[in-house]
Amino acid sequence: MNWRLWFPIAAFTGFLAVAAYSLSQPKDDFVRSAMIGEKLPYFELPSAVEGRPSVTSANFADGRPRLLNIWASWCLPCIAEAPQLAELERRGADIVGIAIRDKPEDIAAFLDEHGNPYSSIGRDDVSEVQLGIGSSGVPETFVIDGDGVITYQHIGDVRAPDVPVLLEELRKAGA
Amino acid sequence: MIAELGLAALWLAAALAFLQMVAGALALRTGPDGEIAQISRPSAVVQGTLALVSFLALLYVFAVTDLSVELVAANSHSMKPWIYKVSGAWGNHEGSMLLWVTVMALSGALIALVEKRLPERTMQATLAAQGFVALGFYAFLLLSSNPFARLEPAAAEGLGLNPLLQDIGLALHPPTLYLGYVGLSVAFSFAVGALITREVTPDFARVMRPWVLVAWVFLTLGITAGSYWAYYELGWGGWWFWDPVENASLMPWLAATALLHSVSVLASRDALRVWTIMLGVVAFSMSMVGTFLVRSGILTSVHAFAVDPERGTFILFLLAIYIGGALLLFALRASTIAEGKRFAVASREGALVVNNVMLSAILAIVLLGTLYPLLTEAFDVRVSVGPPYFNPVSAIFAIPMFAIMAVGPLLRWRRDRWGRIGKEVVLIGALLIAGLTAIGLLADIAFLPLLGLAFALTLGIASFLPLRGRRLLKTPLATWGMVIAHFGIAVALFGMASESAFSTERLAALQAGQDTTVGPWRVRLAAVEPQAGPNWTALAGRMVVRYEGDAPVEIAPMARSFWAPAQQTTESELVTRWNGQLYAVLGGEAQDGRWQIRLWWKPFVTFIWYGGGLIALGGVLSLIGRVVGDIKRRRVRRRVDERREDAEAFA
Numbered sequence: 001m002n003w004r005l006w007f008p009i010a011a012f013t014g015f016l017a018v019a020a021y022s023l024s025q026p027k028d029d030f031v032r033s034a035m036i037g038e039k040l041p042y043f044e045l046p047s048a049v050e051g052r053p054s055v056t057s058a059n060f061a062d063g064r065p066r067l068l069n070i071w072a073s074w075c076l077p078c079i080a081e082a083p084q085l086a087e088l089e090r091r092g093a094d095i096v097g098i099a100i101r102d103k104p105e106d107i108a109a110f111l112d113e114h115g116n117p118y119s120s121i122g123r124d125d126v127s128e129v130q131l132g133i134g135s136s137g138v139p140e141t142f143v144i145d146g147d148g149v150i151t152y153q154h155i156g157d158v159r160a161p162d163v164p165v166l167l168e169e170l171r172k173a174g175a
Numbered sequence: 176m177i178a179e180l181g182l183a184a185l186w187l188a189a190a191l192a193f194l195q196m197v198a199g200a201l202a203l204r205t206g207p208d209g210e211i212a213q214i215s216r217p218s219a220v221v222q223g224t225l226a227l228v229s230f231l232a233l234l235y236v237f238a239v240t241d242l243s244v245e246l247v248a249a250n251s252h253s254m255k256p257w258i259y260k261v262s263g264a265w266g267n268h269e270g271s272m273l274l275w276v277t278v279m280a281l282s283g284a285l286i287a288l289v290e291k292r293l294p295e296r297t298m299q300a301t302l303a304a305q306g307f308v309a310l311g312f313y314a315f316l317l318l319s320s321n322p323f324a325r326l327e328p329a330a331a332e333g334l335g336l337n338p339l340l341q342d343i344g345l346a347l348h349p350p351t352l353y354l355g356y357v358g359l360s361v362a363f364s365f366a367v368g369a370l371i372t373r374e375v376t377p378d379f380a381r382v383m384r385p386w387v388l389v390a391w392v393f394l395t396l397g398i399t400a401g402s403y404w405a406y407y408e409l410g411w412g413g414w415w416f417w418d419p420v421e422n423a424s425l426m427p428w429l430a431a432t433a434l435l436h437s438v439s440v441l442a443s444r445d446a447l448r449v450w451t452i453m454l455g456v457v458a459f460s461m462s463m464v465g466t467f468l469v470r471s472g473i474l475t476s477v478h479a480f481a482v483d484p485e486r487g488t489f490i491l492f493l494l495a496i497y498i499g500g501a502l503l504l505f506a507l508r509a510s511t512i513a514e515g516k517r518f519a520v521a522s523r524e525g526a527l528v529v530n531n532v533m534l535s536a537i538l539a540i541v542l543l544g545t546l547y548p549l550l551t552e553a554f555d556v557r558v559s560v561g562p563p564y565f566n567p568v569s570a571i572f573a574i575p576m577f578a579i580m581a582v583g584p585l586l587r588w589r590r591d592r593w594g595r596i597g598k599e600v601v602l603i604g605a606l607l608i609a610g611l612t613a614i615g616l617l618a619d620i621a622f623l624p625l626l627g628l629a630f631a632l633t634l635g636i637a638s639f640l641p642l643r644g645r646r647l648l649k650t651p652l653a654t655w656g657m658v659i660a661h662f663g664i665a666v667a668l669f670g671m672a673s674e675s676a677f678s679t680e681r682l683a684a685l686q687a688g689q690d691t692t693v694g695p696w697r698v699r700l701a702a703v704e705p706q707a708g709p710n711w712t713a714l715a716g717r718m719v720v721r722y723e724g725d726a727p728v729e730i731a732p733m734a735r736s737f738w739a740p741a742q743q744t745t746e747s748e749l750v751t752r753w754n755g756q757l758y759a760v761l762g763g764e765a766q767d768g769r770w771q772i773r774l775w776w777k778p779f780v781t782f783i784w785y786g787g788g789l790i791a792l793g794g795v796l797s798l799i800g801r802v803v804g805d806i807k808r809r810r811v812r813r814r815v816d817e818r819r820e821d822a823e824a825f826a
Contacts, residue, residue, distance in 0.1 A: 002510040008453065009502035012460070015546065016495055021553050023471060023487055074561040076418060101563050105680060109412075112682055112762065112771060137551070137558025 035134035040148045043129045045122030048099045048107045055096060055122030061148035065173035067095045067166065068142040069118070070130055072102050073110035075138045077157035082114035084158040089117035091163075093170055097121040100130055100138050141166065145173035178244050181232025182323040185273075188225035188280060189313035192306045194218045195283075199303025203371065207295030215302040216287040222309070223284025230277040233322055237264040243329035246270065246322050252333040254709055262346030268470065268486065269322035271349050276312045278350075278357045282386075283309065286361065293382055294374055301368030308360055311493045319489050348404060352397035352424055356462040358390025359427060362434065366455030367501055370508050375448040375515075380441035383455070385801055387435050390458075392794035394428040399787025407747050412758055412775045414674070414783060417565045422545040423465030426538055430458035433534040436527045444588055446515040446524055450531070456505060460498040461538070467494055468545065519590040526583030533576035537569050544568075570623055577630045577668070578607075580661055581637035599640055606633040620676040627672025635665035652800025660793025667786025673779040684769040694776030696757050697721045701729075703761070703770055711735045713746070716761035716770060720750055732761045756780050 044056040053059075060066060069085065071078040089095055097118035099107050107121065124130055133142065133150065143152035143166065152169040154162060195218040202212035233246075238261055242248045250267045251260055259266075265274045283305045290298065316322065365383045369375050401424060406414040415421060434454040440447045471487020518524040544560045551558050581603045585596045593600065610629035614620070620628075638661035642650060681693035690699035701717040713733040721727040732748035750757040755778035762771030 005449075005506045005509045008457070009499065009506050012498060012502050015464075016491070016499070018546070018550055018553055019467070019471075019491055022549055023491060072559075072561065074563065075559040076416065076561075077559050108682065109680065109773070112773065137548075138561075139559070 035150050036153060038150055040144060040150060041129075041132040043132060045098065045124055045129060048097070048102065048104060048121040048123040049111070050104070053120055055098065055120050057148060059096070059120075060144050061146070063146040064094060065143065065145045065151075065170050066119075067093050067170065068133075068144050069095055069097045070100060070135050070138055070140040070142075071097060072100045072138045073106040074102065075100075078110075078139045079114055081139055081157035081159070082117075084160060084163050085117040086115050087163050088158070088166060091167060093167065094119050098124050098129055100124050100127055143169045143173050177232050177235050178241065178323040178325065181229045181236075182321065184225045184229040184232065185313065185317060185323075188222050188229065188276075189310065189317060191218045191222035191225065192280075192309040192313055194306075195222060196303050196306030196310060199299045199301075199306060202299040203296065203303070207299060212295070212299055215299055215306075219280075219283045219287035219302055219305070222306075223280040223282075226277040226280035230273055233264050233270055233273055234261060236323075237261055237270075240333065242331070242333060243326055245324045245326040248326050248330035248333050250334070255333075256709060258343070259346065265349055266346070269316070269320045271353065272312065272316050272320055273322050274350060275353045275357065276309060276316060278353055279305075279309055279312065279360055282357055282361050290382060292378055293368075294372070297368045297372045297374050297379065299368075300371040301364045304367040304371075305361070305364040308364060308497060311496065315486075315489050315493065319486060348397060348400050351393050351400060355390045355392075355394035355397055355431070356427065356459075356466070358386050358388075358393065359431060359459045359462050361386040362390065362455050363459035363497075363501070366452045367504065370452055370501075370504050370512075373508065373512055375441070375452060375512050377442050377445045380438045380451065381801075381805070384435075384438050384442055385798060385805075387431060387438055387458075388794055388798040388801065391428070391431045391435050392791050392798065394424070394431055395787060395791040395794060398424050398428055399784050399791070402787070403784050407749060407758075408744070412680070412747075412760075412773070412777075414780065417544070417560070417562055419545050420465075420469050422541050423468050426465060426541055426545075427458055427462040429534050429538040429541065430454060430461045433531045433538070434458050436530055436534075440524050440527050441515070444516055444518065444524055446518055447528070447531075448512055448515040449509045452509065452512070453505060454531075456498065456501045457538075460494070460501075461542075463490070463494045463498065464542075467491055516589075518588075521586065521591050521593055523583065523586045523588045523591070526579050526586055529579045530576060530583065533572045533579070536572040537576075540568050540572070541565065566623065570626070574626060574630065577634055577664075580664065581634050581640075584638075584641040584657060584661070599637075603633055603637050603640075606636060618676065624672040624676035627668055628676065631665045631669035631672060634668065635662060638662040638665055652803070653797045654800075656793045656795070656797025656800060658793070659796060660790045663786045663789025663791075663793055665786070666789055667783050670779050670782030670784075670786055674777050674783065677778045678780075679776045681772075681774040683772050683774070685772055686769050691772070691774070693757070693774040694778075695723050696774070696776055698757075698759070698772070698774055700770065700772060703764075706731075706733065708735070714761065716759075716772065718748075718759060718772075720757060720759070722750075722752060722757075730759060732759045734761050751781060754778060 040057045040060055042057050045054060047054050060068075067088065071081075085095060095117050097120070099121055102123065102125075104123070107123075111118075122129070130138075134153075135142070137155070139157055141154040141158055142150050145151050151173045152166075154166060158166065195215050198211050198214035198218065202209060202215060205211050236244045236247055237251060238257075240247060240251055240253050240260060242251075242253075246267065246269050247263075250270075251263045255263070264270045283302070286305075287302060293301070362383050365379065365386070369379050398421075401421065402414050405416065405418075405421070406412075434451065434457075437447045437451045437454055441451045467487060467490045470490055544564055547560050548558050582596070582600060585599050587595075607629055610632040611625065614628050615625055618625075638658055641654065641658055645654075679694040681691055681698075683691040685691060685700040687700055687702045690697060692698065697720070699719045701719055703714055703716050706713045706715045713735040715731040715733045717729065717731045719727045719729055728750055730748040730750060733746040735744050735746055745760050747758055747760045749759075755776065758775040758777060760773040762773060764770055
């Protein structure tokens with residue numbers, strides 16, 4: 001018996017287990033993060049759009065709660081959530097974007113194609129801020145209160161039912 | 176009436192698939208001369224006919240827009256152009272699955288009718304496996320996705336076809352991919368058959384090879400066409416997004432490419448027996464994993480038009496039975512398959528093994544990147560893996576593979592000395608270094624595109640080296656096939672690298688009458704006008720574009736609004752020159768009466784798809800060469816047999 005011959009079926013069984021598990025799970029977006037309740041770490045990011053202000057952690061501590069959206073022009077779910085972000089902006093949310101490992105021309109193209117709901121966008125070329133605030137993927141949306149404290153984390157694309165949830169979280173954060 | 180006929184034919188076909196499976200399996204015990212063994216081949220033939228009848232019935236109900244059939248009502252519309260009515264038959268989940276089983280059943284019928292080279296026992300096992308696989312798909316169709324279900328009362332009007340899918344390229348895209356998947360399913364059945372009887376021989380490889388080639392040609396065409404579709408239909412200007420669905424079509428291609436090369440080693444040199452069987456299973460499993468990822472909707476994708484978790488469960492179930500079963504069989508049996516012939520590292524086989532390892536590594540990388548979000552989601556973390564991962568990581572393995580591709584075909588089978596092909600290796604090395612230096616000095620471009628361009632240049636020339644010293648007309652078609660396919664890789668690589676290195680983009684907000692430039696092009700927005708089609712209205716931006724001193728050309732990219740279902744699409748417009756494409760998209764209207772225009776100048780981007788076409792052409796040539804060779808050999812064998820019989824009769 002050659003034990004190496006069992007590798008393929010072992011790997012395949014692993015795949016089956018993960019696939020079966022994710023099929024059995026209702027898509028649940030409720031996630032608790034270790035960073036909730038913590039202050040934003042210090043950061044200063046250059047603006048992703050020419051002629052706009054840079055994005056720093058100090059901006060967040062001015063008394064106004066905001067949404068912090070982690071996204072990228074290369075990320076497909078980010079296209080899917082664009083209409084919902086536009087809706088949030090229309091309903092008064094101030095959204096700060098952080099573009100992860102992205103290029104200014106790609107960002108410009110994305111914003112042109114899918115709209116720009118952001119009041120400002122920072123460029124995080126090495127995922128520095130992303131890791132600092134405990135985000136492991138793109139897209140993610142955080143609620144930051146007026147003191148710069150993270151109060152809520154939404155993982156994955158923002159879908160239509162998430163819009164009122166995020167608005168409510170913003171309200172709770174003092175909007 | 177026609178719909179019921181189709182459904183009845185489908186049930187009967189399923190029954191025959193069952194019969195084929197049982198008869199083939201029993202024949203393994205009773206031996207190939209027993210009565211039961213006489214059943215499998217005819218059942219395969221009749222099953223194929225019935226499946227075809229069923230599919231024709233579906234085409235008919237779509238052609239006449241029979242709105243009392245649920246599937247037609249949900250996916251068609253009486254006002255849709257005729258060609259899209261018919262193609263609508265497979266532009267949905269149920270119809271595309273029916274197309275799949277039809278092609279699969281027809282392939283089964285074909286091997287049952289003509290394939291006489293394998294030992295009959297292996298053939299019976301193969302037909303049993305083929306029946307088993309088909310049965311699962313019939314069950315899937317009949318139990319959870321009946322395409323002929325009636326709607327009571329009949330709908331007054333259909334709900335239309337997804338406008339993104341209303342496109343001639345897309346009418347052909349799914350059938351092309353399915354032909355590829357089905358070819359792999361036949362290869363899978365052969366692999367399982369040979370595994371059961373342990374007869375993994377060069378004959379087996381020769382029988383399997385045409386099916387792998389067919390699958391590979393169609394997969395190549397499918398990927399090429401799909402990439403072009405995404406390029407001009409989605410209006411994002413890119414040609415590959417590493418989207419899960421694109422990866423789902425790439426993974427079987429990678430596996431099939433590896434299989435194609437290893438099956439050649441097995442056919443010519445009787446080596447790599449176990450590895451070939453393994454790849455036969457993996458290639459088909461990749462096509463099923465791909466189908467599962469697309470259909471189950473567990474990954475977010477731009478292609479999310481056929482998502483249904485219940486169906487996902489069914490496909491996963493089939494996947495578990497077929498692939499799990501085959502891999503279990505593999506684990507139990509593979510060690511009892513006699514070892515094939517050995518070979519030196521510096522040999523054609525050696526180069527092909529390196530090629531196989533690299534292809535498998537890229538396959539693993541793509542698979543991992545595609546499944547990673549699934550894996551993290553099991554821990555409640557959602558991520559999207561994009562080009563920053565796929566591009567550099569797959570390049571790590573693709574680049575040594577290109578080097579091997581240039582040198583490998585020059586080596587002899589079994590054992591060779593590097594010294595014998597020293598001149599060629601030096602030439603290839605010199606070309607590569609010259610390319611890197613020249614392009615690196617002349618153009619300021621990123622490292623990967625630079626490598627891509629240099630390798631494209633080297634490979635483009637090296638791919639023709641195997642023809643040196645040969646009489647071109649006497650060279651076998653299969654060799655020509657290899658040369659052209661490898662040259663196609665070089666051409667496509669050149670297109671990709673050039674697109675990524677030299678593309679220029681212009682975003683402009685123009686009033687009618689204003690102009691702008693992109694690369695060597697001058698573009699004037701003449702006017703924005705409303706237009707109407709059979710089931711859409713649109714705003715068309717009429718533009719006059721001029722390449723340097725050439726005559727101006729008029730184009731009109733559109734933003735279309737469909738009304739059934741209500742949806743917006745951008746219709747980009749392309750101007751193709753020999754040295755690239757101008758790509759124009761009309762965006763929204765700005766507040767001050769200006770229009771957003773996006774323009775790209777993409778030098779040599781078309782070479783990506785020309786290359787894909789060449790690769791497929793190489794496959795076709797090789798296929799013709801192999802099949803014609805087989806037929807000739809068969810004729811000779813028959814004649815020899817006849818003479819021997821005559822001689823015996825005389826004696």
